[in-house]
Amino acid sequence: MSMAQRERQALVEAMAQAGPDAPTLCGEWTARDLAAHLVVRERRPDAAPGIMLKPFAGYLDRVQAKVTKRPFPQLLDEVRSGPPFYLRPVDSLMNLTEMFVHHEDVRRAAPGWEPRTLAPADEDRLWKVLTGLARMSYRKSPVTIALATPDGRRTVARQVGERTVVLAGPPSELLLHAFGRNEVRLEATGAAEDVELVHALDRSV
Structure with missing residues (x-):
């Protein structure tokens, strides 16, 4: 299992333990908002450009608002299952930093966090x-x-x-x-x- 895959699974577990309303280091986003962001990023290619391109940000916000309303366990399952088949060959390249950083965004938003010791x-x-x-x-x-x-x-x-x-x-x-x-x-x-x-x-x- 690649590091990107391991961090993905650990991120989902951290969000599940923290709960949907838990804070993150992503501004005002809760764990639910973060999960919805990850789902849109990987599964809504029509909206994902809005993450980087301001002219498409409004559409992204509308799509993400709808996705955020899904049951939290469903969002976690979609994140856990990984990217669509056509993105899996580049999963390690595309998702290593995304999954690692967001895993820490959940961990370090909680009081008393400590750095992990990585291999x-x-x-x-x-x-x-x-x-x-x-x-x-x-x-x-x-x-x-x-x-x-x-x-x-x-x-x-x-x-x-x-x-x-x-x-x-x-x-x-x-x-x-x-x-x-x-x-x-x-x-x-x-x-x-x-x-x-x-x-x-x-x-x-």
Whole structure:
């Protein structure tokens, strides 16, 4: 089973345990809203473009509002069953970060959360993803940003001027930060005002 598939199953279990009205790290979305988003993303190709393209956002909102009204167990079953057959060959590529990040969105919205300890191979997969998207995530930074792991890996996410902030931690925590989440366990070095700027950045991909 791929990491994307494992994270999908774990995400569904987390949503089931939390309940449909549980908060997430996705703004005002509840677990029900998040489940509906995942269903629309995979099963409504007519509406999914609205996730990225503003001209289609209104239609997406109307479709998602209808999907959200489905029974919560039905939504979870649809997420659990995975993408349609024609998307399954690219499931690992298309859904690894989606399932991992949203799994943590549910976990870390609950008080007392703790980071998971992932297998080294899973951290390696997330590092590869991170190095591919870091420049986009931190493109608005007014200072240089470097990302570093405890085992010595390092990548420069943004090069601008001499002021530098280094974010250090496992690839999983760095990836969550790159996706705009501040509920992470990282060490940040640099001037205090620069670190604050980095955490406040719009890091949307």
